[in-house]
Amino acid sequence: xxxxxxxxxxxxxxxxxxxxxxxxxxxxxxxxxxxxxxxxxxxxxxxxxxxxxxxxxxxxxxxxxxxxxxxxxxxxxxxxxxxxxxxxxxxxxxxxxxxxxxxxxxxxxxxxxxxxxxxxxxxxxxxxxxxxxxxxxxxxxxxxxxxxxxxxxxxxxxxxxxxxxxxxxxxxxxxxxxxxxxxxxxxxxxxxxxxxxxxxxxxxxxxxxxxxxxxxxxxxxxxxxxxxxxxxxxxxxxxxxxxxxxxxxxxxxxxxxxxxxxxxxxxxxxxxxxxxxxxxxxxxxxxxxxxxxxxxxxxxxxxxxxxxxxxxxxxxxxxxxxxxxxxxxxxxxxxxxxxxxxxxx
Ligand SMILES: [Zn+2]
Numbered sequence: 001x002x003x004x005x006x007x008x009x010x011x012x013x014x015x016x017x018x019x020x021x022x023x024x025x026x027x028x029x030x031x032x033x034x035x036x037x038x039x040x041x042x043x044x045x046x047x048x049x050x051x052x053x054x055x056x057x058x059x060x061x062x063x064x065x066x067x068x069x070x071x072x073x074x075x076x077x078x079x080x081x082x083x084x085x086x087x088x089x090x091x092x093x094x095x096x097x098x099x100x101x102x103x104x105x106x107x108x109x110x111x112x113x114x115x116x117x118x119x120x121x122x123x124x125x126x127x128x129x130x131x132x133x134x135x136x137x138x139x140x141x142x143x144x145x146x147x148x149x150x151x152x153x154x155x156x157x158x159x160x161x162x163x164x165x166x167x168x169x170x171x172x173x174x175x176x177x178x179x180x181x182x183x184x185x186x187x188x189x190x191x192x193x194x195x196x197x198x199x200x201x202x203x204x205x206x207x208x209x210x211x212x213x214x215x216x217x218x219x220x221x222x223x224x225x226x227x228x229x230x231x232x233x234x235x236x237x238x239x240x241x242x243x244x245x246x247x248x249x250x251x252x253x254x255x256x257x258x259x260x261x262x263x264x265x266x267x268x269x270x271x272x273x274x275x276x277x278x279x280x281x282x283x284x285x286x287x288x289x290x291x292x293x294x295x296x297x298x299x300x301x302x303x304x305x306x307x308x309x310x311x312x313x314x315x316x317x318x319x320x321x322x323x324x325x326x327x328x329x330x331x332x333x334x335x336x337x338x339x340x341x342x343x344x345x
């Protein structure tokens with residue numbers, strides 16, 4: 001029995017439970033995605049309480065499931081198409097030479113993250129990244145403490161200071177933003193404030209439960225001249241929200257036509273885009289951006305989930321922004337700005 005199957009069994013058990021037990025089961029379902037090894041292997045030598053999210057009660061539950069070895073139903077649509085850490089490791093081990101040069105989504109204390117700009121840089125450099133995009137939320141997303149123009153500028157100065165400290169190592173923080181988009185694809189920041197940024201992600205954070213086809217909404221977002229990357233396109237969340245639907249071929253074809261990228265938000269609960277949608281992006285020749293969506297220390301490694309999804313979907317290496325070196329990545333963003341009259345038309 002795989003961790004993915006255990007995740008599904010936890011979620012199904014949660015549906016039949018209440019209160020704290022339900023909460024613990026839901027949490028374990030999420031956590032199973034990130035366990036470092038297969039619980040079934042671990043069970044032979046160690047106590048399963050070593051796994052994050054597993055206490056004595058859930059350990060007994062898992063042991064029972066492993067002993068019974070009953071067939072596990074395929075996951076509910078709310079939980080399908082999520083890779084587990086062990087699957088990610090298997091996929092990456094088949095491509096040993098492949099490694100990202102950097103990560104293109106992260107949050108600091110300027111919005112809803114738990115690390116300062118400086119702490120984030122230290123983590124990213126220690127991770128072996130050449131660059132780390134700092135993509136705090138913009139002012140329209142109040143719930144996540146979005147930045148206004150003034151705060152964005154202040155953060156820019158702080159990033160300059162931090163980058164100066166890393167000048168010799170070659171590591172660099174990229175001035176970026178996860179700009180909140182309206183359903184009409186419009187951003188919420190004064191265009192002038194975006195001038196000094198290296199990269200702009202544009203993401204939807206509202207009306208994510210609409211059932212109707214959202215192709216036009218995506219096309220509008222991609223047409224926004226300030227957006228380089230469409231962030232977590234579907235807006236899905238593991239076991240919580242299925243995310244939006246669209247005619248993905250048309251959406252990705254439009255991204256390709258405009259030379260823009262679509263994101264794999266690699267946070268394990270998101271994995272958005274997922275592998276089957278990435279395969280459509282491959283058919284349309286679309287460029288992919290991978291973001292760990294880091295908020296707290298230790299989460300930069302989530303970028304692996306995105307790289308594994310891209311590999312699994314057959315995304316060509318030259319279509320993955322994170323495989324570019326710093327100069328090539330910045331040049332890519334720069335030519336988009338020129339192409340779309342990004343600044344002061
Ligand atoms: Zn977001």
